[in-house]
Amino acid sequence: MNSVFLHHYLIFMTTETLVKNIKAKKSFLCIGLDPDLNKIPKYLLSEEDPIFEFNKQLIDATHHLTVAYKPKTAFYEAYGVKGWISLEKTINYLNLKYPEIFTIADAKRGDIGNTSTKYAEAFFTDLKFDAITVSPYMGIDSVEPFLNFEDKFTILLALTSNIGSHNFQEKMINNTHLFEQVLTESLKWNNAHNLMYVVGATKATALIKVRAIVPNHFLLIPGVGVQGGSLEEVCKYGINQNIGLLINSSRDIIYAGSDLDFAQKSMEKAQLLQTKMAEILSQNGF
Amino acid sequence: MNSVFLHHYLIFMTTETLVKNIKAKKSFLCIGLDPDLNKIPKYLLSEEDPIFEFNKQLIDATHHLTVAYKPKTAFYEAYGVKGWISLEKTINYLNLKYPEIFTIADAKRGDIGNTSTKYAEAFFTDLKFDAITVSPYMGIDSVEPFLNFEDKFTILLALTSNIGSHNFQEKMINNTHLFEQVLTESLKWNNAHNLMYVVGATKATALIKVRAIVPNHFLLIPGVGVQGGSLEEVCKYGINQNIGLLINSSRDIIYAGSDLDFAQKSMEKAQLLQTKMAEILSQNGF
Numbered sequence: 397m398n399s400v401f402l403h404h405y406l407i408f409m410t411t412e413t414l415v416k417n418i419k420a421k422k423s424f425l426c427i428g429l430d431p432d433l434n435k436i437p438k439y440l441l442s443e444e445d446p447i448f449e450f451n452k453q454l455i456d457a458t459h460h461l462t463v464a465y466k467p468k469t470a471f472y473e474a475y476g477v478k479g480w481i482s483l484e485k486t487i488n489y490l491n492l493k494y495p496e497i498f499t500i501a502d503a504k505r506g507d508i509g510n511t512s513t514k515y516a517e518a519f520f521t522d523l524k525f526d527a528i529t530v531s532p533y534m535g536i537d538s539v540e541p542f543l544n545f546e547d548k549f550t551i552l553l554a555l556t557s558n559i560g561s562h563n564f565q566e567k568m569i570n571n572t573h574l575f576e577q578v579l580t581e582s583l584k585w586n587n588a589h590n591l592m593y594v595v596g597a598t599k600a601t602a603l604i605k606v607r608a609i610v611p612n613h614f615l616l617i618p619g620v621g622v623q624g625g626s627l628e629e630v631c632k633y634g635i636n637q638n639i640g641l642l643i644n645s646s647r648d649i650i651y652a653g654s655d656l657d658f659a660q661k662s663m664e665k666a667q668l669l670q671t672k673m674a675e676i677l678s679q680n681g682f
Numbered sequence: 683m684n685s686v687f688l689h690h691y692l693i694f695m696t697t698e699t700l701v702k703n704i705k706a707k708k709s710f711l712c713i714g715l716d717p718d719l720n721k722i723p724k725y726l727l728s729e730e731d732p733i734f735e736f737n738k739q740l741i742d743a744t745h746h747l748t749v750a751y752k753p754k755t756a757f758y759e760a761y762g763v764k765g766w767i768s769l770e771k772t773i774n775y776l777n778l779k780y781p782e783i784f785t786i787a788d789a790k791r792g793d794i795g796n797t798s799t800k801y802a803e804a805f806f807t808d809l810k811f812d813a814i815t816v817s818p819y820m821g822i823d824s825v826e827p828f829l830n831f832e833d834k835f836t837i838l839l840a841l842t843s844n845i846g847s848h849n850f851q852e853k854m855i856n857n858t859h860l861f862e863q864v865l866t867e868s869l870k871w872n873n874a875h876n877l878m879y880v881v882g883a884t885k886a887t888a889l890i891k892v893r894a895i896v897p898n899h900f901l902l903i904p905g906v907g908v909q910g911g912s913l914e915e916v917c918k919y920g921i922n923q924n925i926g927l928l929i930n931s932s933r934d935i936i937y938a939g940s941d942l943d944f945a946q947k948s949m950e951k952a953q954l955l956q957t958k959m960a961e962i963l964s965q966n967g968f
Contacts, residue, residue, distance in 0.1 A: 430797070470793060470800035476808045480766045504793055506817065507756060508844045511716070514756035522762045531792065533819045533839055535846020553819055558794045560821020563867050567855045574850065574860070581849050 409526040409547060411614070414498055415638050417463045419682055422674035424639055425666060426464035426500065426616065428646025429454065429486065430471045435651055437658045447475070447482035452489060454650055457659035461670040464498040464642055465490060466616075487523050498642075499525045500616070504553065506531040512541035520548045527551050529594060529616070532578045536585055543587035549614075550590055554578050554606065557596025557619030575602075579609040592616055597643070600629035611636060618644045620669075627669070631676045639682060645669060695812040695833060697900065700784055701924050703749045705968055708960035710925055711952060712750035712786065712902065714932025715740065715772065716757045721937055723944045733761070733768035738775060740936055743945035747956040750784040750928055751776060752902075773809050784928075785811045786902070790839065792817040798827035806834045813837055815880060815902070818864045822871055829873040835900075836877055840864050840892065843882025843905030861888075865895040878902055883929070886915035897922060904930040906955075913955070917962045925968060931955060 418424045431447045440446040455465065467486060472479035490499055505515040505528065512530075519528045520542075527549035530539055542550040555565050555575040565575045572580075582591055595606050597619035606615065615634055620627050620643050627643060634641050645666075653661030704710045717733045726732040741751065753772060758765035776785055791801040791814065798816075805814045806828075813835035816825055828836040841851055841861040851861045858866075868877055881892050883905035892901065901920055906913050906929050913929060920927050931952075939947030 432800075468793070468797055468800075470791070470797045470804065473804035474800040474808065476804070477763060477766050477770060479804075480763050484763060502793075504817070505756070505790065507754070507788075507790055508842070511754055511756045514718075514754075514760040518756065518759035518762070518765075522760065531790070531817045531819050533817050533850060534842050534844060535849030535851070537844050537846045539846070556794070556820050558820060558823050560823045560825070563821030564819060564860065564863065565821070567860070567863065569853045569855055569860075574853070574855075577850065577853065 409498060411638065413496070414463065414614070417496055417498070418639050419677075421460065421463055421670075422677055423461055423463055423670045424641050424643055424673055424677075425462040425669055426466050426498075426642045426644040427454070427458055427462045427649055427666065428502070428618075428644050429465055429467040430646050430650065431482075432471060433475070437654050437656070439656060445478075445482055445485065447472070447479065448485045448489075451482070451486045453659040454662055455490065455494070457663040458649070458666045459494050459497065461663070461666040462497070464500060466500040466502045466644055466646075468502040468646075484523060487525060491524055498527065500527040500529065500551065501525040502529045504529050504531050506534050506538045508534070509537045509541055512538050516542045516545055520545045527592065529553065532582065536581070539582070540586050543585060543590045546587070546590070548590065549592050551592040551594055551616050552578065552582055554593040555595050555599055555602055557598045561596065561599075573605070576605055576609060579606065583610070592642075594618065595634070597626070597630050600626060600633055603630065603633035607634065607636065612638070612640070614638070614640050614642060616642045616644060618646075620645055627672055628676070631680075635676075635680055639677070643669070643673070695784060697924065699782070700749065700900070703782055703784070704925050705963075707746065707749055707956075708963055709747055709749055709956045710927050710929055710959055710963075711748040711955055712752050712784075712928040712930040713740070713744055713748045713935055713952065714788070714904075714930050715751055715753040716932050716936065717768075718757060719761070723940050723942070725942060731764075731768055731771065733758070733765065734771045734775075737768070737772045739945040740948055741772075741776065741780070743949040744935070744952045745780050745783065747949070747952040748783070750786060752786040752788045752930055752932075754788040754932075770809060773811060777810055784813065786813040786815065786837065787811040788815045790815050790817050792820050792824045794820070795823045795827055798824050802828045802831055802834075806831045813878065815839065818868065822867070825868065826872050829871060829876045832873070832876070834876065837902050838864065838868055838877055838879050840879040841881050841885055841888055843884045847882065847885075859891070862891055862895060865892065869896070878928075880904065881920070883912070883916050886912060886919055889916065889919035893920065893922065898924070898926070900924070900926050900928060902928045902930060904932075906931055913958055914962070917966075921962075921966055925963070929955070929959070
């Protein structure tokens with residue numbers, strides 16, 4: 397594939413492409429690439445770049461079962477310059493070898509306008525991710541610089557799956573939760589069609605409230621598996637006419653094995669989820 | 683200075699040291715190191731690492747007038763691996779040459795627990811910053827991993843200086859603003875003595891509300907200068923028995939000049955602020 401075509405392809409990742417891929421693969425799985433040198437197979441530690449080697453093998457083994465990969469930037473930044481190089485190699489590998497796959501920088505960034513623009517440049521222009529996760533706390537001018545990038549997606553934290561989500565996200569403001577205010581406000585922002593939202597799977601019934609406000613947007617759902625969320629529950633309340641769901645699984649899949657066959661074990665775990673997803677898609681007429 | 687001593691010195695940055703430095707330098711200035719290749723002096727672009735060269739000259743020219751430097755990570759990430767190298771060189775230069783200076787990674791991170799731990803390792807252990815800015819949206823378990831580092835400071839976003847602060851931070855929850863809830867809740871968290879807070883200078887009267895909840899903690903105040911905040915107003919409402927303020931200025935200082943003498947121009951701008959600060963300290967009996 398020549399680079400002109402690659403560039404052309406990359407800038408046209410759209411909702412339509414994503415939906416088409418979900419239907420083709422019968423999967424709305426997103427795999428979290430959160431490599432930790434203390435957890436990856438020991439034999440990889442002698443590689444020049446153990447993190448990239450780990451990711452590469454995982455990607456090659458699972459790419460047919462997943463529509464998205466989501467590296468959490470923290471797991472790369474923890475290793476400084478070396479980690480950033482591993483992140484760059486990982487996204488370049490994905491964009492070159494599997495350009496149809498949706499790539500999410502799970503960075504949870506957000507700052508005043510000129511600074512958010514720099515973050516958007518870092519992840520959309522420099523690294524060429526299709527999407528980035530963003531924190532809503534600083535409001536409109538901290539998020540719009542991301543939304544200004546057409547054919548890129550801004551995945552806003554709404555309701556997260558961790559314990560601390562009770563502290564603020566679930567507080568009531570004029571009879572609605574803060575996370576509902578985030579959803580409602582964000583729809584007024586420039587290029588709101590480029591938004592997706594993070595909604596934790598441990599709050600499946602909260603999805604009723606979420607879908608009442610954002611019936612059409614895609615939701616990125618972490619927390620299925622280790623964190624206790626149920627895939628069936630999430631789909632029951634979250635699925636829409638475009639499917640509209642990306643279900644993330646990280647640790648369950650990427651640490652399924654710890655030996656030479658680790659990628660095979662990961663593939664088997666991903667396969668289990670994909671099989672369930674194919675059933676759910678079929679039950680819902682897709 | 684040998685590395686054992688350096689290490690020993692670095693892990694003992696405390697509030698007492700910071701206050702001592704403020705009194706010695708008669709300054710509570712923090713300089714934002716937010717380098718943009720489109721804005722730095724053109725002659726630096728032929729350097730091998732223009733960003734580090736820009737920072738180095740700024741630091742050497744202003745270190746006697748400031749008690750803290752605060753690189754915004756976005757301005758480094760925008761340049762990928764090269765940018766991260768510049769950030770690493772900048773913090774290493776500060777820690778080696780000016781170890782008494784308080785260093786803040788303005789990163790606005792925050793994620794679920796195991797991921798926040800990775801961010802804390804990235805900025806506290808790997809890069810050896812004294813402090814990091816953190817977003818409160820995900821609550822207790824997204825912030826405590828930072829607080830767990832003793833002799834390191836976690837600077838929580840409370841009330842920011844941008845327009846979008848109206849969207850959520852100033853919303854009312856049970857008769858108090860969300861930013862007040864953030865302050866109140868955070869005091870219950872493990873190692874809350876390691877907290878500082880971001881409070882925008884454009885809201886000087888809001889400082890009354892802030893000081894009612896956190897009378898003793900340090901506040902990091904952006905927004906003086908370009909963003910319109912008044913130094914006198916901020917000090918009137920924000921100063922406490924430990925001084926308790928770090929006033930950040932970025933663009934006003936770092937882009938004061940654009941030629942060979944840019945660092946001298948920056949020094950003059952910093953000098954103006956430091957002179958005002960010395961007066962304010964004197965008026966307040968420090």
